[in-house]
Amino acid sequence: MNLKPFKLERYFAQYEFSVKYLLSSSDCDGLKQNELLALADSEVKQLWDNLTxxxxxxxxxxxxxxxxxxxxxxxxxxxxxxxxxxxxxxxxxxxxxxxxxxxxxxxxxxxxxxxxxxxxxxxxxxxxxxxxxxxxxxxxxxxxxxxxxxxxxxxxxxxxxxxxxxxxxxxxxxxxxxxxxxxxxxxxxxxxxxxxxxxxxxxxxxxxxxxxxxxxxxxxxxxxxxxxxxxxxxxxxxxxxxxxxxxxxxxxxxxxxxxxxxxxxxxxKDKIIADNLNLIESNLGLLDTFFSDYAHLFKWNRPIAGTIGFAKLLKNSSALEFCQKVVTEANIMLLPSTVYDYGDSHFRLGFGQKNMPEALTKLREYLSGR
Ligand SMILES: Cc1ncc(COP(=O)(O)O)c(C=O)c1O
Structure with missing residues (x-):
């Protein structure tokens, strides 16, 4: 089978483990193994302790x-x-x-x-x-x-x-x-x-x-x-x-x-999902303010579920160029729509990470300094 390279994965591979702020990740913040094990009931704790x-x-x-x-x-x-x-x-x-x-x-x-x-x-x-x-x-x-x-x-x-x-x-x-x-x-x-x-x-x-x-x-x-x-x-x-x-x-x-x-x-699951949803909702609240402050630059359809959304750059600028500038000049990774083969006007934002508020503050600083 002849498969073309996975564009999103190739883009992530350039920055995922070197950039300071991941502002386009689609997963909820990585659960700590210790915290997870502390949630184990006695049956599964035994399975874990005796695992071969x-x-x-x-x-x-x-x-x-x-x-x-x-x-x-x-x-x-x-x-x-x-x-x-x-x-x-x-x-x-x-x-x-x-x-x-x-x-x-x-x-x-x-x-x-x-x-x-x-x-x-x-x-x-x-x-x-x-x-x-x-x-x-x-x-x-x-x-x-x-x-x-x-x-x-x-x-x-x-x-x-x-x-x-x-x-x-x-x-x-x-x-x-x-x-x-x-x-x-x-x-x-x-x-x-x-x-x-x-x-x-x-x-x-x-x-x-x-x-x-x-x-x-x-x-x-x-x-x-x-x-x-x-x-x-x-x-x-x-x-x-x-x-x-x-x-x-x-x-x-x-x-x-x-x-x-x-x-x-x-x-x-009830606890893990509730914790993740709380984080998402608080991060989304910050994005609401961000997109209303920058309504002249971006168009944002507020997501209904999940950890990601797709913003549109107004003023006909290239999303790829924008994302590359943001990653090289501000150490923040966003994901351009070119990796989705969906034109060059949108970028993906992720809001499931704990350091998202800090990343968004840095993005604001970057935008105000341009
Ligand atoms: C829609 C969708 N399906 C499947 C996957 C694959 O999941 P995984 O990377 O855990 O294999 C992803 C990961 O980004 C995804 O976003």
Missing amino acids: LGYTESLGHPLLREEIAKLYKGITPENSLVVVPEEGIYIALQSILESSDHVICSFPGYQSLYEISEGLGCEVTRWLPEEDNGWKFNPDFLEKNIKPNTKLIIINFPHNPTGSMPSIQDFQQIMNIAKEKNIFVLSDEMYRFLEYKEGDRLPSACELYDNAVSLFGMSKTFGMAGARIGWVVTKNEELYKKMATFKDHTTICSSAPSEILSIIALRA
Whole structure:
């Protein structure tokens, strides 16, 4: 398969571990292992203390799969396959698609979602949101663009990079269209449970439709990206078997310590998620003031969920040039929309990190000194 370089990853690689302020990261601040272990109940504490570092069960630790199932309605542990999140995209697409298939994918977005589909030889139609309508993905687009060979609709809500979400009605419409036309759905739900209002949370696609695969994991919502633990969930048994079989060619099984750490975090999910949402909400409040102070420079659609949003540079300036100046002159990393192949006018801001207020103050200083 011929895959183009992952532009966002290549951009991050230049600065992620050298720049002082990361103001575009999509994960919540990394959870400290000591703090996480302090949340362990006695059963998991024992598992941790007696852990051996041999191979693990290929489908995932049974207790982890039990905790995963509890996140969904009508889902059993047998419906979930533990993977690295990025791996989940790869094996789901490999298991669903053939080169003659047509795919519709929300765009801009996480590059693997469309890149791997294209790499498999599929034709991919990009489904763009309406910026002036709160980055709305209009389901009518699907009706107009479905072809006889459309095999898969790929969606990602809460959305990277805009932080937008469809209404429940629009989401139902998307799922109903897929059901009626018998089209698979890959629903990337990596930012789930970070909805600022609980009422905005959507059902998971795998709950609503047997031919849907939902992807979620520990990286963003739980601040555990370094654990490399995620999962794909589907009620479609044939597809499940295909994905599980494919995993023998990727990672075979997951990291033993990471599985146990993930069980602890999922059992303590209410506290971890509440802490992260508190941080996000306070950081977002600072951004509200920032964008109202700089309304002459930037346009901002306030996200509805997640850790990231997509701002537009007014005055026709290049986002790439702006981000490069900010990183070299102020030691702050922002992410230009060029890495999303989405023009050169937007940049991604992240607000899940603890030092975000300081980073924003530095950005203000930089802007006032220009
Ligand atoms: C929408 C989306 N899907 C999948 C992933 C992959 O997650 P991970 O990097 O933990 O493998 C990311 C990470 O940025 C993402 O934003």
